Amino acid sequence: MAFSICPLCGEVMHGLPDMDDLAAWYAKNHPDLPVGSVITYSCMDCTHEYAIGESVISRDREDPNVYAISSIVRRENQPPLLIVHTPNGVRRPLAVTQIRLVKEWESETAKPVNGYF
Numbered sequence: 001m002a003f004s005i006c007p008l009c010g011e012v013m014h015g016l017p018d019m020d021d022l023a024a025w026y027a028k029n030h031p032d033l034p035v036g037s038v039i040t041y042s043c044m045d046c047t048h049e050y051a052i053g054e055s056v057i058s059r060d061r062e063d064p065n066v067y068a069i070s071s072i073v074r075r076e077n078q079p080p081l082l083i084v085h086t087p088n089g090v091r092r093p094l095a096v097t098q099i100r101l102v103k104e105w106e107s108e109t110a111k112p113v114n115g116y117f
């Protein structure tokens with residue numbers, strides 16, 4: 001099984017969607033590496049184009065909150081900084097490596113709380 005690692009957050013993933021034929025994939029994309037070698041690949045949560053109002057959850061398992069993005073700070077050639085508000089109204093900037101999208105299967109139980117803005 002081939003693995004990929006996100007160079008931003010370090011998430012380990014099991015291959016890529018187009019890796020059905022490993023030998024063909026490595027021959028095309030990484031002929032310099034043995035078939036099955038670990039590769040770097042930016043994960044969906046780090047490369048997602050986040051939008052104001054979108055629901056995100058902290059990657060810190062101690063933080064159960066779902067946040068709605070209230071604003072986004074962008075700098076050229078850098079991942080964005082996402083601004084959310086905690087349930088008690090504190091403005092909190094978060095890097096994309098600190099949050100992830102609310103997965104579809106979580107959306108029924110993890111809805112944004114009104115008043116986060």
Ligand SMILES: [Zn+2]
Pocket residue numbers: 006007008009010011042043044045046047
């Ligand atoms: Zn990542």
